[in-house]
Amino acid sequence: MTAVTVSALHRSFADRPVLGGIDFDVAGGEFVSVIGPSGSGKSTLFGLIAGLDVPDSGSITVGGAPAAPGRAALMPQKDLLFPWRSVVDNCALGLEVQGMPRADARARAATLFPAFGLAGFEDARPAELSGGMRQRAALARTVVQGRDVLLLDEPFGALDSLTRTDMQLWLQDVWMRDRWTVLMITHDVREAVLLSDRVLVLSPRPARIRHEVRVPLPRPRTLETLTDPDFVALERELVDVLHANA
Numbered sequence: 410m411t412a413v414t415v416s417a418l419h420r421s422f423a424d425r426p427v428l429g430g431i432d433f434d435v436a437g438g439e440f441v442s443v444i445g446p447s448g449s450g451k452s453t454l455f456g457l458i459a460g461l462d463v464p465d466s467g468s469i470t471v472g473g474a475p476a477a478p479g480r481a482a483l484m485p486q487k488d489l490l491f492p493w494r495s496v497v498d499n500c501a502l503g504l505e506v507q508g509m510p511r512a513d514a515r516a517r518a519a520t521l522f523p524a525f526g527l528a529g530f531e532d533a534r535p536a537e538l539s540g541g542m543r544q545r546a547a548l549a550r551t552v553v554q555g556r557d558v559l560l561l562d563e564p565f566g567a568l569d570s571l572t573r574t575d576m577q578l579w580l581q582d583v584w585m586r587d588r589w590t591v592l593m594i595t596h597d598v599r600e601a602v603l604l605s606d607r608v609l610v611l612s613p614r615p616a617r618i619r620h621e622v623r624v625p626l627p628r629p630r631t632l633e634t635l636t637d638p639d640f641v642a643l644e645r646e647l648v649d650v651l652h653a654n655a
């Protein structure tokens with residue numbers, strides 16, 4: 410089953426062509442990362458798939474229907490937790506916006522807290538959370554919407570490397586349990602290879618897919634995977650392609 414189809418996608422802003430003809434498919438339950446030079450249009454691509462922006466030409470389907478708000482859940486680059494709302498109220502926000510009564514939305518959001526390492530922090534304010542917990546809360550807010558497709562825009566970009574590795578392994582665990590379809594933007598080649606079934610490399614603007622790598626490494630991947638020769642070879646291949654872009 411194909412979860413996302415992107416065909417001949419073009420998007421310009423004023424006179425600046427940003428996406429210059431993007432084509433790819435994502436299968437249901439697949440984990441695909443998107444890497445590419447800064448400013449190549451990765452967030453623009455996600456905004457289009459999320460239905461928050463409209464392409465100049467080309468098409469996108471999510472779950473077989475044209476992209477539209479509410480079909481895929483987007484976790485933006487900044488966690489955007491509201492400081493005055495409790496953590497559980499922040500996580501319930503998307504459901505409330507969709508019209509779910511507040512008590513029901515809170516109850517639904519709270520069910521995710523144990524698996525997301527947030528049990529006991531339901532009534533805390535975001536400022537009381539560590540960086541990793543904030544990102545897990547932002548991810549919980551995305552997941553609770555119950556969409557089949559998640560768009561994660563650099564979910565771990567702001568974290569220190571130790572927390573980041575913990576979060577990557579944790580994300581793999583919850584993903585293996587729930588098997589959402591995930592598209593993830595990252596600048597971190599190691600993160601892309603560790604988590605993904607497939608990695609797409611964008612060219613500089615106007616972006617096209619210039620390279621694609623399948624990651625056939627067994628799961629669950631662990632810290633040992635990072636030094637596996639097959640892992641290192643894939644990482645090297647992607648670094649070479651990215652540098653050839655420059």
Ligand SMILES: Nc1ncnc2c1ncn2[C@@H]1O[C@H](COP(=O)(O)OP(=O)(O)OP(=O)(O)O)[C@@H](O)[C@H]1O
Nearest residue numbers: 422423425427445446447448449450451452453454
């Ligand atoms: N709404 C907009 N109006 C005008 N220009 C825009 C708009 N959105 C994005 N752009 C431009 O499109 C280009 C691509 O931006 P985008 O944020 O998609 O890149 P990116 O690959 O996600 O970058 P980064 O890796 O640095 O986050 C940039 O030059 C940006 O200025």
